[in-house]
Amino acid sequence: MGTENTRISDANIITERYMDSILIEERLIDSKVADTSIGFLGDDFDMPVMTPAFSHLNKYNGRKLNGLEEYSIAAKDCNILNFCGMMENDQFKRIADTGAKTVRIVKPYADSGKVKDQMQFAKSVGAFGIGMDIDHIFGENGLDVVVGEKMAEQTFDMIRGYVELTDLPFVIKGVLSVSDAVKSAKAGAKAIIVSHHHGRLPYAIPPMMILPKIREALKGYDVKIIVDCGIGSGADVFKGLALGADACAVGRSMLPSLEKDGIDGVKNFLLSVGNELRYIMSFTGFSRVSDIDDSVLHFTGLSASGNF
Numbered sequence: 650m651g652t653e654n655t656r657i658s659d660a661n662i663i664t665e666r667y668m669d670s671i672l673i674e675e676r677l678i679d680s681k682v683a684d685t686s687i688g689f690l691g692d693d694f695d696m697p698v699m700t701p702a703f704s705h706l707n708k709y710n711g712r713k714l715n716g717l718e719e720y721s722i723a724a725k726d727c728n729i730l731n732f733c734g735m736m737e738n739d740q741f742k743r744i745a746d747t748g749a750k751t752v753r754i755v756k757p758y759a760d761s762g763k764v765k766d767q768m769q770f771a772k773s774v775g776a777f778g779i780g781m782d783i784d785h786i787f788g789e790n791g792l793d794v795v796v797g798e799k800m801a802e803q804t805f806d807m808i809r810g811y812v813e814l815t816d817l818p819f820v821i822k823g824v825l826s827v828s829d830a831v832k833s834a835k836a837g838a839k840a841i842i843v844s845h846h847h848g849r850l851p852y853a854i855p856p857m858m859i860l861p862k863i864r865e866a867l868k869g870y871d872v873k874i875i876v877d878c879g880i881g882s883g884a885d886v887f888k889g890l891a892l893g894a895d896a897c898a899v900g901r902s903m904l905p906s907l908e909k910d911g912i913d914g915v916k917n918f919l920l921s922v923g924n925e926l927r928y929i930m931s932f933t934g935f936s937r938v939s940d941i942d943d944s945v946l947h948f949t950g951l952s953a954s955g956n957f
């Protein structure tokens with residue numbers, strides 16, 4: 650038996666601790682009930698909360714639609730921007746048919762023809778946007794292989810080529826540095842998702858920790874910033890917005906509600922996140938999402954589970 654390794658390299662745990670170490674002050678006098686609506690990439694949404702780019706979800710409890718289709722309907726009913734991840738075109742068509750405004754995140758396939766085909770198909774069935782999760786390029790044995798599909802290194806020129814192929818907004822997912830954020834902006838991306846893709850990189854910096862630097866670096870670029878990883882409450886969303894995001898995506902936090910109660914479960918979950926966000930905005934004196942800043946945050950360096 651080896652010596653037990655007590656060091657925590659899991660970025661999910663590090664991220665959770667960092668987020669929990671940030672506290673919020675109150676500013677009640679002169680405050681009003683806040684409005685959570687946002688404009689985002691030319692459209693209007695009820696809140697700065699988005700669904701995660703998920704893939705490979707089954708049908709739960711014998712229900713008719715699979716989890717991807719169910720959460721897409723919930724996103725539409727809540728009037729929020731929807732995301733989906735790796736899938737073939739027939740599955741994306743079923744998501745598009747729900748009527749949800751959906752960004753399709755395509756994998757960095759080695760077969761660039763497949764990337765282009767999935768992009769074109771997404772556009773043809775009415776996708777809101779298209780993107781790529783660049784944090785799936787590498788795997789433990791070199792380049793990643795996902796469900797039998799080989800991935801490839803992506804150069805700046807390749808990404809710029811994909812961006813220029815479409816007139817839909819292009820979203821680069823898996824940005825976790827100023828360097829990639831600026832390259833994404835220069836390649837023409839309209840949005841980035843600051844993310845470590847639920848902990849693909851050991852010791853990955855919490856997305857919310859790098860967010861202020863990315864926000865600063867993207868001043869002067871017309872690029873929206875979404876943050877994900879570990880987001881499951883209005884308080885988490887509030888912190889993400891205060892640290893520089895335009896919107897936040899929930900993740901696995903959505904899954905228990907999805908599995909148990911399908912469309913209604915996700916709707917209730919998303920609405921509770923939005924309600925808590927409005928509550929905290931009202932408590933902190935920010936009437937509109939665009940007003941929120943980090944002046945109400947306090948960085949304790951502590952978390953519920955001890956010193957960070």
Ligand SMILES: Cc1cc2nc3c(=O)[nH]c(=O)nc-3n(C[C@H](O)[C@H](O)[C@H](O)COP(=O)(O)O)c2cc1C
Pocket residue numbers: 661701702703704705733734735736754782822844845846847848877878879880899900901902
């Ligand atoms: C079941 C599942 C499937 C996922 N599939 C994809 C995918 O195909 N493409 C992608 O970019 N991200 C994918 N993700 C990552 C999420 O979009 C998101 O970045 C991550 O779950 C955020 O971390 P959190 O769950 O801790 O909040 C997937 C995550 C899960 C749990």
